[in-house]
Amino acid sequence: MTTTWIITGASRGLGRSLALAALANGHNVLAAVRDPETVADLATAHPGFAAVAHDVTDTEAAPGLVQAALDRFGRIDVLVNNAGRAVVGAVEEVGDAQLRDLMALHLFGPAALVRAALPSMRAQGSGTIIQMSSQGGRISFPGVSAYSASKFALEGWSESLAGEVAPFGVRVMIVEPSRFRTGFHGALEFTEADAVYGDTLAAVRADMAGVDGRQEGDPGKAARIITDLVAGEDLPLRLPLGAEAVARLYAAHRRGLDEIERLADLARSADFEGMAPSVRPV
Structure with a gap:
């Protein structure tokens, strides 16, 4: 069955690799994309490809983008919220405007597109929403507070979304890559x-600035993994991508479980005495 994908940020990196993988299938x-000329080669080579100028942070434009897909292809099967960037700097170095910009790009923009696409997906009884997060959407470290805040927000929003839309046949997958050769690190914004x-962040700044072109992750392989999972029946809620993501996320969860176990008795003591265990619908 031929499906229709909407992919934001498809002019380069993982977005472009996903477009190529979907077209190949x-x-x-x-x-x-911001500039359709950046993907003119794909439009020339593939009759099933179209590009629309779109700024993800313009939430009012989301319904128009969805309607463009419906007008051109008749349906929407997969929405990939992929567009993203990062600011590197300490909490005190990142201003309100920079933090709001990342929230607009990584949360408010994707949320608007999901809201616009869901009526069509619900009506057809199927659909897949791919939220491109990061290992930084589950763990954080000094220097990436703004980026992680926006990706943590996207993940929490998407986990709730997944439970809400499952009864309608709509699936959600949150992708958590480690470092991939996508051009992402070459376009980082560094605060003053x-x-x-200086001592706390010098190594982080140098590492983030110098890794471009040396990342372990292959975006072509990542795209094929994602498209294969979308085509299958067993779609995970979260997909770590890359050996580093697996190792770091596993270690973080292990530390978290150990800490809960260590503090469990103290935490339980905060409840009223004699209360029955909480009962919730989910």
Whole structure:
């Protein structure tokens, strides 16, 4: 069956790799990009490809993008919220505007597109929403507070979404990659360094600035994994991608479980005496 994909940020990196993988499988792709000229080669080579100029942070434009896909291809089967970027800097170095911009790009924009696409997906009784997060959407470290905050928000929003739309045949997968050769690190925004955090963040800044082109992750392989999972029946809620993501996420969960176990008796003591265990619908 030919399916139709909407992919944001498809002009390069993992978004472009996903577009190529979907096209190679015979599917249709509507690329949401700032400049359609950046994907003109795909439009020329593939009749099932179309591009629309779209700014993800313009939430009012989301219904128009969805309607463009419906007008061109008649349906929407997969929505990939992929567009993203990062700011590197200490909490005190990142201003309100930078933090709001990342929230707009990684949470409010994807949320608007999901809301616009869901009526069509519910009506057809199927659909898949792919939320491109990061290992930084589950764990964080000094220097990436703004980026992680926006991805943590996306993950919490998407986990709730998954439970709400499952009865309608709509699936959600949150992808948590480690470092991939997508151009992401070559486009990082660095705050002006404050001497107060020089010792704390110097190594992080140098690492983030110098890794581009040396990342372990292959975006082509990642795209094929994602498209294969979308085509199958067993779609995970979360997909770690890359050996580093597996190792770091596993270690973080293990530390978290150990800490809960260590503090369990103290935590339980905060409840009223003699209360029955809480009962919730989910």
